[in-house]
Amino acid sequence: MNISLAAETIFHIGSFPVTNTLLVAWVIILFLIIMALVVGRKIREVPKGLQNFVETVVEGALNFMETITGDRKQARQFFPIVFTIFLFVILSNWVEVIPGLGSIGIWEEHHGEMILVPFIRSASADLNVTLAIAIVSVISTQIFGIVALGIWKYGKKFLPFGGLFKIKYGFVPVPSFGGFINFFAGILELVAECAKFVSFSFRLFGNIFAGEVLLTVVSFLVPYIVPLPFLFLEFFVGFVQALVFAMLTLVFLKMAVTEHEHEEHEAHKAH
Amino acid sequence: MELLDKLGIDWRLLVAQLVNFLILVLILYKFLYKPLLKMLESRREKIEKGLHDAEQLGVELERTKELQAEEIKKAKFEAREIVEEAGKRAEAAGAETRAQTKVEVEKLISAAKNQIIGEKEKMMSEVKKEAIELVLAVAEKVVGKSMDVKAQKNLIEETLREADKK
Numbered sequence: 490m491n492i493s494l495a496a497e498t499i500f501h502i503g504s505f506p507v508t509n510t511l512l513v514a515w516v517i518i519l520f521l522i523i524m525a526l527v528v529g530r531k532i533r534e535v536p537k538g539l540q541n542f543v544e545t546v547v548e549g550a551l552n553f554m555e556t557i558t559g560d561r562k563q564a565r566q567f568f569p570i571v572f573t574i575f576l577f578v579i580l581s582n583w584v585e586v587i588p589g590l591g592s593i594g595i596w597e598e599h600h601g602e603m604i605l606v607p608f609i610r611s612a613s614a615d616l617n618v619t620l621a622i623a624i625v626s627v628i629s630t631q632i633f634g635i636v637a638l639g640i641w642k643y644g645k646k647f648l649p650f651g652g653l654f655k656i657k658y659g660f661v662p663v664p665s666f667g668g669f670i671n672f673f674a675g676i677l678e679l680v681a682e683c684a685k686f687v688s689f690s691f692r693l694f695g696n697i698f699a700g701e702v703l704l705t706v707v708s709f710l711v712p713y714i715v716p717l718p719f720l721f722l723e724f725f726v727g728f729v730q731a732l733v734f735a736m737l738t739l740v741f742l743k744m745a746v747t748e749h750e751h752e753e754h755e756a757h758k759a760h
Numbered sequence: 761m762e763l764l765d766k767l768g769i770d771w772r773l774l775v776a777q778l779v780n781f782l783i784l785v786l787i788l789y790k791f792l793y794k795p796l797l798k799m800l801e802s803r804r805e806k807i808e809k810g811l812h813d814a815e816q817l818g819v820e821l822e823r824t825k826e827l828q829a830e831e832i833k834k835a836k837f838e839a840r841e842i843v844e845e846a847g848k849r850a851e852a853a854g855a856e857t858r859a860q861t862k863v864e865v866e867k868l869i870s871a872a873k874n875q876i877i878g879e880k881e882k883m884m885s886e887v888k889k890e891a892i893e894l895v896l897a898v899a900e901k902v903v904g905k906s907m908d909v910k911a912q913k914n915l916i917e918e919t920l921r922e923a924d925k926k
Contacts, residue, residue, distance in 0.1 A: 625781055
């Protein structure tokens, strides 16, 4: 039994390492694209076959998103990014319950030891994948925020210079206590924004990697029956983690396009 | 850097995954979400419009029904009024005619009665006169001579009185 924190490299293209998670990600992406092409090519007003299922899922997700954003237009705007994250993450999470996960692979010599390099590894159990999705999530949040509010207003969320000094007696700038507090809060927000990369990627990676390890260990200890409840558990965890990732992205998107009400109150008081 | 290496983070893989994911988003957006959401929206609009139209139609129908019922009620009322009026008028006309007829008939009857009475009286007096004359003539023949006029008159009157008594 070998447990590696990093995804295992299966072969190289030039110097580019092709890992098992990259392969799995390709398979998932290929699967989703084929589904999209099959369903999207002939969409009808009166649904038929597969379109029924896809429609149900899409509409359910859209309605759910609408309850969170409270605005159908916004829900539709955020839908592509949030729903794609959900689809990709849930599929890569569920890869871990595929039988033969840790057992089919190639034997390689590593540091003088023969170890099994499995072909299949849940894509979410690779920090490269989770970090990539986290980057997409956080960067798109910034882009949506800037597009919705304008760069000046959006930047003020993080660097609220405006309230630092108050003009008194017509021309004397006096440092304002509230302004400094605001500025500090803004800096904290900036830090929190950066921390999202870490929290997003490590939350997903941690959960799925731990699940994979758990399944490997349990299957190693008791090969029959006993791993079953753990498989169900991992199925559930995979769903919940995908939901958490997508919903957090959605909530951050919603927060990014919403103006800072706190500041507005402050501004009204100052007038 | 060593930490990242230990965690398995390789910038080449990271970029590859990032690009993969972005391609996935783009393709799904172009080939699935966009047409599907557009279709869902248009269908929603259609259903909404259909429901709205149906509701409107229902309201219209209800109103028409109400209008119809009102019309029928009005017509019934009017018809009844007309019939009543006609009945009244007919009755009035009938009564008038009857009264007129009655008056005329009465007139006719009384006229006929008068005539009959007149005829009867005339006849009676003639009959009496003739009877007396006959009696007198018989009496003359029996007695053989004529009475004087005064006695004759008295006798006639007495006889008449007696005849009346009978």
